[in-house]
Amino acid sequence: MFVCTTFLIVYLFPKSGKFKYNFEKGKPWQSENLYAPFDFAIKKAEDEINSEKRSIESQAPLYFDEDETVKVNALDAYDIAFSNTFSDSLPRATLNKLKSAGKDVLENLYTLGLLSDTYTFGDDRIVEILSGNVKKRNTVYENLIEQEDLKSFIERKLSSEGLNTYASKFTSIFFDIVEPNLTYNKSFTEKALQDELNKISYTRGSVERGTLIISKGEVVEGDKFQKLKSLQSEYESQVWNEANYNWILFAYTLLVALALLMLLLFLRKYRIEVFDNNTKVTFIFFNVLLMVFITTLVVNYNSEYLYVVPLCMLPLVLKAFFDARLGMFTHVITVLLLGSIVPNSYEYMFLQILAGIVTILTVSELYKRANLFISVGQITLIYIVAYFAFFVIHEGSIETINWNTFLLFILCGLATLFVQPLIYAYEKMFGLVSDVSLLELSDTNTKLLKELSNVSPGTFHHSLNVANLAEASANEIGANAMLVRVGALYHDIGKMVNPNYFTENQSTGINPHDELSSKESARIITDHVINGIEIARKNNLPDRVIDFIRTHHGTSVVYYFYMKAKEMDKDIDSDLFRYPGPKPFSKETAILMMCDSVEAASKSLKNPTSTKIDAFVENIINKQIDEEQFLNANITFKEIQSIKKVLKHKLANIYHLRIEYPE
Known part of the structure; x- marks a missing residue:
């Protein structure tokens, strides 16, 4: 059981190196002078990369396919429609002038381009006109004509030619024969945009081995902060760890084995009746493994939701079946195990151990429903107060506090109430009694x-x-x-x-x-x-x-x-x-x-x-x-x-x- 649980927990853990220094932006560097242990590139800040992406996205050209046959068909149809609309009673010179003016409007319309749909692109966006996937010309989006603007465009062109008197007749002709000749090529546009995004460099400069990165007491900010983040990323990257994978695996196994060994020694010395019962030991190890599994899933998905995991269910369950001392000891061992995989490990361990102590001290007579609700309320309050204190210590103010984190603590408290049906399920699974x-x-x-x-x-x-x-x-x-x-x-x-x-x-x-x-x-x-x-x-x-x-x-x-x-x-x-x-x-x-x-x-x-x-x-x-x-x-x-x-x-x-x- 000891060996199997050890390997299962190690299997769940991320197989990467862990940066041995803790640092925060805007806070002094507490360790000794740090020199680069190897050559590494300085990674750009996430905000800087996002800014570059937004700039490329806003300036990337839009691609439209032009159907050249639409113009030819429209001009052919125009000759027939013009003859049917205007009577022969008009002087020939006037008819020729009107017909020529109409053709000019059509020519101008299709030269600019008539859109097949309405889009929300910015007026200054560059547009590339394609003909058979070959670039034909470029323009800006505001020069293209949308269908809802077609009438005003025709009236404006006829007015410039002094043909306002015949505007209604020309409008009826054009609305019968005009078809859009530009269609938005979404796939080509997105491919071209992705090609540009792929050209973004995620690094700027490099640090050579032996270079001083930061001195003791210096404030971690700006370029120094970015260098530290880059060094931390190199330590934790899979590429850097491929050669050290077996060593890291061995080290994790040692740590997990030591923690579980302490739990077994505690059982052997102080709870011999539990130690001698394979079912009870299996039950304890199963609960430890379950909490590690759930926490690992959340960390891998999004570490921001870490505090939703109801870790206090562990001491609650163990206290229900055994006693408070065993529940507290197992909870501390589990928190120590999780400390090596969660971000801000000191803050996490402090909050969880404190919450575990409150759980043990406050929950008595679990079969009374009111006691459980009161205890969960106290646990949630401790989470909120402790997190608030940590945030103020780190930031120095409450202006930038993320109130959504408090909602996570409330959700954690509600999830803890699930302990009652969980205890019932455990009784049936393991034959225990609460x-x-x-x-x-x-x-x-x-x-x-x-x-x-x-x-x-x-x-x-x-x-x-x-x-x-x-x-x-x-x-x-x-x-x-x-x-x-x-x-x-x-x-x-x-x-x-x-x-x-x-x-x-x-x-x-x-x-x-x-x-x-x-x-x-x-x-x-x-x-x-x-x-x-x-x-x-x-x-x-x-x-x-x-x-x-x-x-x-x-x-x-x-x-x-x-x-x-x-x-x-x-x-x-x-x-x-x-x-x-x-x-x-x-x-x-x-x-x-x-x-x-x-x-x-x-x-x-x-x-x-x-x-x-x-x-x-x-x-x-x-x-x-x-x-x-x-x-x-x-x-x-x-x-x-x-x-x-x-x-x-x-x-x-x-x-x-x-x-x-x-x-």
């Missing part, structure tokens, strides 16, 4: 608990009492109260197999154990643990809940039947009357063992007093300690004393005698 699922299981209307209340009502009531005691005890020592409550509700479901063999369900006064030997009775009693595990698995209860069924009696002895058998045979083996175990191996399972034993035995108290209850609780729990039942649980003597105190207080309240009401 507090949300525990809340659902704690509902006494679930199918299994309803069946328990119908089949074994006494056991169900006992489980409710144990759940209340265990929850109060867990809250007292800071254990998982929701988990121990659910464990208490289900710990005795195995008694549904033979409910009448347990005293809390014997309502008729008949005890079936009277007809059995002590060994048989003990076997039925101890079997409720095995039966409970089988019922739990059939009903798909989580393993964390089944652990309570397995451990709530530990390896203790069914003392009543053991002593009864010992009266018959003093040498009888106590292991025949012992529960199969294992012993409790967590604070929560240890709490349940104490509460279960105390609650069950408390039913035998006669005339309970405060002194009796205190001695009773001390006796039962001390006996469990003497039998080393808590040896595998990470619970301290101080915590056990606190649990004793809670149990004594609760039992005193339960058995508090009310005043006797008169009949």
Whole structure:
């Protein structure tokens, strides 16, 4: 898992060198004097290149195709149309003058060119007229005639010839015979423009190896800034890195392996139960890999959207399934991994670690929807405040602040709310259980608990009492109260197999154990643990809940039947009357063992007093300690004393005698 995750993360990372200096325009150079490590060209600034492109685009010629047959056809049609329009009653000299004037208008019209469509080009744009893809002549766009200007052009030409009287007749003739002779050649124009754009030089000058680029304390601006950007680009370009590709790959692998190794060592030292569980380790590594994958996708697409990635979902998810400390440690490791691929890495890492800390500190009881919304609001606020502070430090003012970045933080907060359905999906995929699922299981209307209340009502009531005691005890020592409550509700479901063999369900006064030997009775009693595990698995209860069924009696002895058998045979083996175990191996399972034993035995108290209850609780729990039942649980003597105190207080309240009401 470690090796596979390492190589997958390295595969996602960009395979390029990284410039080892951080610099910002307008800020002093903090490092030592920088000399050129090799020859490199000075790249033009992006604004300068864009300006050149705009200049070329505005001055690039437009190309129009001319159809020469249109003019010939129009002149032929003109002779016929003229004869049909003007009567022979006019003097021949006048007719000849009019006909010649009309031809001049047509000649002039087609010499300038009549457009086939209306365009929005500037009047001063150069136009090249093509005839069969060969340049014929050039002009400017304002000299070309658009169809909507045709009437005014004809009237203007006739007026100059003094033929205003015949303008309407000529207009009708021309509108019948005139056709456009110029068509915009878009593909030729774009090809010619692209040829000009390709001629743009993206560099200006060069820097030789060993040349001083910038001195310590100098302000990074102007030409120095451009030289630094050019050097950085050379470091990160694929061309420069081809010879060093394997070294860069090896270095990335080392860094990623070290980070993941720290995570594994943390699990081995502080979370050994997680380290020993392949599913849980896979789950943690999968989440780290998922966050790296999403962030890499965003960086490759557009790094401006980097803060949309809801990285705080990682500590939220891990806290839901494990604990806050593991969630925070994994979040920091992930942020360190991402620091090598994101721009402005220090700012990014500062913001994300700060947000992760806020996530861990503010989100409690994730199953409560209001808590999640409040926490997401606080995370978003921290993002905005921290980013604002960084921007002011870098720029010195807020005049040029990009308010759209704040919108990205809000979108990140909204995306974080997706953690609830994500947790549900993870539960199904990895077989884990969160507090949300525990809340659902704690509902006494679930199918299994309803069946328990119908089949074994006494056991169900006992489980409710144990759940209340265990929850109060867990809250007292800071254990998982929701988990121990659910464990208490289900710990005795195995008694549904033979409910009448347990005293809390014997309502008729008949005890079936009277007809059995002590060994048989003990076997039925101890079997409720095995039966409970089988019922739990059939009903798909989580393993964390089944652990309570397995451990709530530990390896203790069914003392009543053991002593009864010992009266018959003093040498009888106590292991025949012992529960199969294992012993409790967590604070929560240890709490349940104490509460279960105390609650069950408390039913035998006669005339309970405060002194009796205190001695009773001390006796039962001390006996469990003497039998080393808590040896595998990470619970301290101080915590056990606190649990004793809670149990004594609760039992005193339960058995508090009310005043006797008169009949």
